[in-house]
Amino acid sequence: MGPKDAAQPSPIEVMLQMMSGFWVSRGIYVAAKLGIADHLQDGAKTAAEIAEATNTHADSLFRVLRMLAMVGVFEQKNDDKFVLTPLSETLLTDSPVSLRPGAIAEMGEVHYAAWGNIMHSVKTGEIAFDNHFGMDVWEYFETDPEKAQNFNKYMAKSSESISQAIVESYDFSKVQKIIDVGGGLGGMISAVLRANPNLSGILFDAPSVVEKSKEFLAGAGVAERCETIGGNFFESVPSGGDLYTMRWIIHDWDDEKSVTILKNIRQVLPENGKLLLLEAVVPASGEPHFSKFMDLIMLTMTGGRERTAKEYETLLAKAGLKVTNVIPTNSFMSIVESVPA
Ligand SMILES: C[S@@+](CC[C@H](N)C(=O)[O-])C[C@H]1O[C@@H](n2cnc3c(N)ncnc32)[C@H](O)[C@@H]1O
CATH class of the missing domain: 1.10.10.10 (Winged helix-like DNA-binding domain superfamily/Winged helix DNA-binding domain)
Structure with missing residues (x-):
C-alpha cells in the first residue's frame, strides 16, 4: 500500500x-x-x-x-x-441567498420529524409526514403560520440561483402573461419579470401564501406587473395566461392528483399557450443526480416523486398535453415544456 x-x-x-x-x-x-x-x-x-x-x-x-x-x-x-x-x-438572515430558513425547515421540526418516520413510508408506501402529524404538510402549514412563512422564505430565498438558471435557459420574450401556479412568495416569477420588463404576470397560490407574497414582490420591484390570486389548484387555476409555469409543484403529488392539477391548467390554456414544469428530472440511467436525493423528501413529506422525462411525458399526456422540449439549465433543474395535444 x-x-x-x-x-x-x-x-x-x-x-x-x-x-x-x-x-x-x-x-x-x-x-x-x-x-x-x-x-x-x-x-x-x-x-x-x-x-x-x-x-x-x-x-x-x-x-x-x-x-x-x-x-x-x-x-x-x-x-x-x-x-x-x-x-x-x-446562515446570516440578511445574506442575499440565506440558507437559514432552509436549515430551519429541513433540519428542524417539520421535515426532520418526517425523515425520522421514513421507515413507515418504506413499509407501507404511505406519507411519513402525514402519519406522524395526522395531516398533510399543507394543512400543517395552515395551522402554524410561523413555520409556513419560514418554509415560504426558504423556497423563495434559497432558489435565486435556480431562478436565474431558468431565466437564462428559456426565451420568455414572446410571452404576454405568465401565470405561476403554486408560486409561493414569488421567487421565480419575480426573477422572470425582472429579466423581461415587458412581461406581466399572476402569482397563484393558497390564499394564506399570496397574502404574504405582496411584500416579497414589492421588494423585488415587480409588484405593479404581478397580480396575486389566492385559490386551490385542485379546483381551478386563473385563466388569461399564455404561459403557465409550475416549479416544484407536480413533484409534490402522486400521479392521480398531478393529473387533476394538469387538467385544470389544460382547461384554461389557450391553443397557442405553453406550460412549463420546472423540476429536477431524474436521468433514465443510473448516473448520480440531485433529483435522487430530493425524491426522498417527496417520499417522506408529500407522497409525490421526482420523475424521468418519459414519466412526465406520460403524465402530461393523461391531461391532454404534449411534451415539446426538455431543456436542461445550468443547475440540477430542467424545463419540461408542453403544449395542448
Ligand atoms: C414546494 S412549494 C413550491 C413553491 C414555488 N413554486 C417555488 O418554486 O418556490 C409548493 C407550493 O404549492 C402551494 N400549494 C400547495 N397546495 C396548494 C393548492 N391546493 N392550491 C394552490 N397552491 C398550493 C404551496 O403553498 C407552496 O407554495
Missing part, C-alpha cells in the same frame, strides 16, 4: 462519517434557529455571551458550537471565542 492509499479513509471510516451526518445537520439547525451567525456578525463572541443573547444554556451551546467548528461552520479561537466562516455566513 503506497502513501496515497494510506491516506484513503477505510470503508468503516467512510460509513461512520455517513452515519453521523445528521449530527452535523442537527447542529446546523440549532445554529440556524438561534440565529448564531447573526450574533457573530459584529465580531467574535464566547458561547456564554451568545447563550445570554439567545436565552440558552451556555455549556450545552458551547459543545454544539465546538462540534460545528470542527467541520468548518464557525471557527473556535484560542480564547474560546467563536467567529464566522464562509460556511456560517450562508
